[in-house]
Amino acid sequence: MRPVLPQFILAVIAGIFYGISTGLGIPTVVKWIYPKIFDNDTIQLSTLILICTIPTLIAIIRGLSSFTNSYLVGYCGQFLLCKLSIRVFEKIQNLPLAFFNKNRPGELIARATSDTGLLQTSLVEFAQEILKQPTTLIGAAASLTYLCIERSDIAFLLIFILAIPICIVPIRFTGKKLRSKAWKMQHQIGELTQNLTQNLGAVREIRAFCLENRELKRYSDTFEEFSRRFLKVIKYNVILTPMIEVVAAFGVGMALFYAFQNRIPADDFIATVITLYLCYEPIKKLGRLHNKVHEGLAGLERIETLLNEPIDIQDPENPVDVGTLQGNITFTDISFAYEATPVLHGVNESLQAGKTYALVGPSGAGKTTFANLIPRFYEACTGDITIDGINIRSMRLHDLRHHISIVSQDPVLFNDTVYNNILVGNPDADKAEVLNAAKNAYADRFIEELEDGYETMVGERGTRLSGGQKQRIAIARAFLKNAPILILDEATSALDANSERFIQQALETLIRNKTVILIAHRFSSIKHADEILLFDKGKIIDRGPHEVLFANSELYQSLYKNQVQ
Numbered sequence: 001m002r003p004v005l006p007q008f009i010l011a012v013i014a015g016i017f018y019g020i021s022t023g024l025g026i027p028t029v030v031k032w033i034y035p036k037i038f039d040n041d042t043i044q045l046s047t048l049i050l051i052c053t054i055p056t057l058i059a060i061i062r063g064l065s066s067f068t069n070s071y072l073v074g075y076c077g078q079f080l081l082c083k084l085s086i087r088v089f090e091k092i093q094n095l096p097l098a099f100f101n102k103n104r105p106g107e108l109i110a111r112a113t114s115d116t117g118l119l120q121t122s123l124v125e126f127a128q129e130i131l132k133q134p135t136t137l138i139g140a141a142a143s144l145t146y147l148c149i150e151r152s153d154i155a156f157l158l159i160f161i162l163a164i165p166i167c168i169v170p171i172r173f174t175g176k177k178l179r180s181k182a183w184k185m186q187h188q189i190g191e192l193t194q195n196l197t198q199n200l201g202a203v204r205e206i207r208a209f210c211l212e213n214r215e216l217k218r219y220s221d222t223f224e225e226f227s228r229r230f231l232k233v234i235k236y237n238v239i240l241t242p243m244i245e246v247v248a249a250f251g252v253g254m255a256l257f258y259a260f261q262n263r264i265p266a267d268d269f270i271a272t273v274i275t276l277y278l279c280y281e282p283i284k285k286l287g288r289l290h291n292k293v294h295e296g297l298a299g300l301e302r303i304e305t306l307l308n309e310p311i312d313i314q315d316p317e318n319p320v321d322v323g324t325l326q327g328n329i330t331f332t333d334i335s336f337a338y339e340a341t342p343v344l345h346g347v348n349e350s351l352q353a354g355k356t357y358a359l360v361g362p363s364g365a366g367k368t369t370f371a372n373l374i375p376r377f378y379e380a381c382t383g384d385i386t387i388d389g390i391n392i393r394s395m396r397l398h399d400l401r402h403h404i405s406i407v408s409q410d411p412v413l414f415n416d417t418v419y420n421n422i423l424v425g426n427p428d429a430d431k432a433e434v435l436n437a438a439k440n441a442y443a444d445r446f447i448e449e450l451e452d453g454y455e456t457m458v459g460e461r462g463t464r465l466s467g468g469q470k471q472r473i474a475i476a477r478a479f480l481k482n483a484p485i486l487i488l489d490e491a492t493s494a495l496d497a498n499s500e501r502f503i504q505q506a507l508e509t510l511i512r513n514k515t516v517i518l519i520a521h522r523f524s525s526i527k528h529a530d531e532i533l534l535f536d537k538g539k540i541i542d543r544g545p546h547e548v549l550f551a552n553s554e555l556y557q558s559l560y561k562n563q564v565q
């Protein structure tokens with residue numbers, strides 16, 4: 001809140017003015033101003049006008065201070081919401097991939113939007129009321145005390161003072177309940193968002209497998225659960241006001257009883273009852289605030305667990321300046337596990353710059369995992385990976401990843417123009433370079449035939465393009481990036497024969513003079529690799545050129561025969 005401290009302090013001061021003008025001002029009008037008009041038969045016109053303007057003056061002070069307070073507090077709340085949401089988003093950009101295996105997008109969306117929103121509204125209410133209400137209470141209590149001293153019967157005050165502790169009980173009770181209920185409600189919002197995002201991400205599958213009813217049931221179950229939790233929050237929120245009002249009414253009842261017995265005049269009595277109500281009003285609002293703060297704290301806890309999530313893959317303290325890397329990669333004693341079960345164990349390999357290495361092996365053997373460790377998408381459990389002799393852990397992440405291009409089976413495009421999607425490969429490239437990359441990727445022909453050429457929007461995740469077209473844009477990105485290390489993970493697996501022919505040609509140009517890690521299952525492309533690394537159950541059990549492996553390895557033979565047949 002430091003950047004908005006002046007606004008915040010001003011808001012608080014305005015709140016004090018509001019409290020004083022309400023707590024002292026209204027009883028003053030009722031007790032001292034109005035009687036002057038009704039009790040005096042002779043009153044000067046100037047005095048009358050003066051008396052009549054006092055309520056307006058008090059209202060102006062109240063109005064101005066209330067406006068200033070509310071507006072500035074709204075300003076501070078929005079400022080906080082904005083900064084906090086940006087921090088959550090920034091955190092999400094830097095979290096390691098392993099985090100996203102455990103936390104689903106819906107839950108994260110809920111934390112970035114709904115939890116920050118909850119915190120904002122509770123902060124706004126907090127700042128609006130936290131001084132306004134206590135000062136109103138003090139002002140009203142002062143008026144009440146004065147009334148009692150003047151009338152020298154202290155009993156009114158006693159009734160009031162006795163009733164306050166009774167109000168604290170429901171306030172504390174509902175506050176505690178609300179915190180855990182709000183936590184659960186927010187969690188359910190995460191479930192709901194998750195449900196929706198997953199559903200929208202699978203529109204085709206749902207129709208293809210006729211899952212509409214299953215999805216509908218799942219969504220309505222989730223929503224009904226959300227409603228249940230929401231109603232619990234509401235219940236504890238709204239139970240408070242009636243409880244305090246009952247206590248207040250009881251106080252008034254006692255006052256009535258006392259007034260009748262002691263023959264208190266009407267004007268004194270009305271002023272006292274109004275002042276009493278002015279005392280209860282702040283207690284009611286403070287009680288509600290207490291609840292709101294507990295709701296906000298539930299949101300804050302959820303945001304904080306995200307913000308405090310450790311980032312174990314980050315820039316080292318004293319990064320090595322890598323300059324331009326050639327691409328000699330060495331794995332020393334690498335072991336890795338996503339969760340408990342090890343996926344790679346004791347991998348020792350070196351790859352020479354400029355050569356093409358095909359990773360071959362049964363699916364689930366750990367080929368993708370092996371490739372994922374090079375850009376540090378995941379951190380190896382033991383062992384080191386070096387590029388040109390420099391440990392990748394001592395490089396800046398940007399420097400490391402700048403030297404690696406990845407083309408995967410299912411490339412993701414941004415909802416932007418074709419041109420900008422290629423530009424992702426190298427944002428500093430000029431138009432000629434982008435067009436050249438598209439040409440090298442055999443993408444120029446189809447792009448020019450699109451409605452708006454390079455300016456065509458590709459749709460969410462590239463839905464308006466075919467798989468082969470998306471793949472060629474991904475390859476154009478790699479051409480533009482021109483990094484010395486190239487990872488091709490099943491880049492041609494999802495393609496039809498026609499696209500594959502184009503893409504094979506594009507890839508042949510792309511892989512020149514690069515260290516290439518080629519994960520493929522078509523032996524037509526594997527055969528051309530300089531060397532083949534044969535994976536099985538998380539180990540590299542053999543390596544060598546195609547002919548040698550084919551002669552020596554049973555596993556390789558069976559993989560080859562399976563496909564060729």
Ligand SMILES: Nc1ncnc2c1ncn2[C@@H]1O[C@H](COP(=O)(O)OP(=O)(O)O)[C@@H](O)[C@H]1O
Pocket residue numbers: 101338339343361362363364365366367368369370
């Ligand atoms: N994100 C992940 N979380 C947990 N386990 C994973 C994850 N990705 C892959 N695995 C597991 O790791 C093993 C190796 O997977 P992977 O490297 O993708 O194999 P390949 O690419 O050789 O088919 C598999 O048993 C797979 O189930």
Ligand SMILES: [Mg+2]
Pocket residue numbers: 367368369519
């Ligand atoms: Mg794989």
